Amino acid sequence: MATNLSTRPQTTSKAKKFWLSGLIKSPRKIIAPLIAIAIFLLIWQLLTSGENPNLPSPITAFKETWDPLIINPFFDNGGTDKGxxxxxxxxxxxxxxxxxxxxxxxxxxxxxxGANPLMYDALDPLFQVLRTIPPLAWLPISLAALRQSDPSAIFVIFITAIWPIIINTTVGVQQIPQDYRNVSKVLQLSKTEYFFNILIPSAVPYIFTGLRVGIGLSWLAIIAAEMLVGGVGIGFFIWDAYNSSRMSQIILALIYVGVIGLILDRLVGFVANLVLPEEQKK
Known part of the structure; x- marks a missing residue:
């Protein structure tokens, strides 16, 4: 009982340390990106300030998307007409x-x-071939098999994210130090004890590397898949705005896509920071 109680403050302190470390850093971590963004917006404004530019300027894009997309992102008029x-x-x-x-x-x-050399020799060549197939190349197969847009898009996400997770987990299991294996034999650990006490803790850094790559690829793939399958989704929103020549809406949507992608990446990194032991953090 005492052990369980002692683990909660440690987890909480890890979370606090993760967030506070970012806040205590020098002000340039905040000021420098703001200056870079301001310079980018200035260059963008200058390049699009002529007559009949191909792309809207930042000011124009802001004005055209303020109402209702920015001030009211929650509107729902039915169908695909949503905030x-x-x-x-x-x-x-x-x-x-x-x-x-x-x-x-x-x-x-x-x-x-990773734990079975025979399985590795049999499946690794297959995985190496399948992982090089572009995500959208799977979409016709999934549409033909599943007959529905939502399950097809989910399958594209699945098949896109799974390869970095498999490969990194495999490498992590294969990189378990021989000393750990020898200790498990000396202590005569059961397979279950070896799995939870040695294999998983040793492979966790590699697993989270795969998860972090996988979440990024998933977000990239869903945007492209939704452009083709249609329905409600940010990918279809971008494609529909392009077909209607609403370039300002596309720019706003791309900003949202980038911010959400960054949040997803940082979220996986935050969970990894809580799980990984101190000596395994970079």
Whole structure:
């Protein structure tokens, strides 16, 4: 009972330390990016300030998307006429399902392949071939098999994210130090004890590397997939805005896409920071 109670403050202190370390850093961590963004916006404004520019200027894009996309992202007029909140929420829901399935299957397969030399020799060539197939090349196959847009988009997420998770987990299992294996033999650990006390802790840094790459690829893939399958989603929103020549809406959507992608990456990094032991953090 005492052990369980002692672990909670440690986890909480890790979270506080993670956030406070970022806040205590020098002001240039905040000021420098703001200056870079200001310079970027200035250059963009200058390049698009002529007559009939191909792209809207930052000021024009802001004015054209202020009402209702910026001030009211929650509107819902039915069908695909929804605010950006609902567009992004639909995309995130697909990513959450596809990425979760990829994480479960990918980690399990990575452990199996990494721990079994025969399975590695049999499956690694197949994995290396399949992982080079572009994500959207799977979309016609998934549409033909599943007959519905939502499951097809989720499958594209799954097949995109699973390869870095499998490969990194496999490498992590294979990189377990021989000393650890020798200790497990000396202590006569059971397979279950070896799995939870040695294999998983040793492979965790590699697993989170795969998860971090996988979540980024998932977010990239869903945007492209939604452009083709249609329905509610930020990818279809961008494609629909392009077909209607609403360039300012595309620019606003791209900003949202970039911010959400950054948040997803940092979220996985935050979880990894809580899970990884201090000596395994860079």
């Amino acid at each position: 950006l909140f609902w567009q992004i929420f639909a995309s995130l829901k697909r990513v959450a399902i596809g990425f979760s399935l990829a994480a479960i299957v990918g980690i399990a397969l990575g452990v199996l392949v």
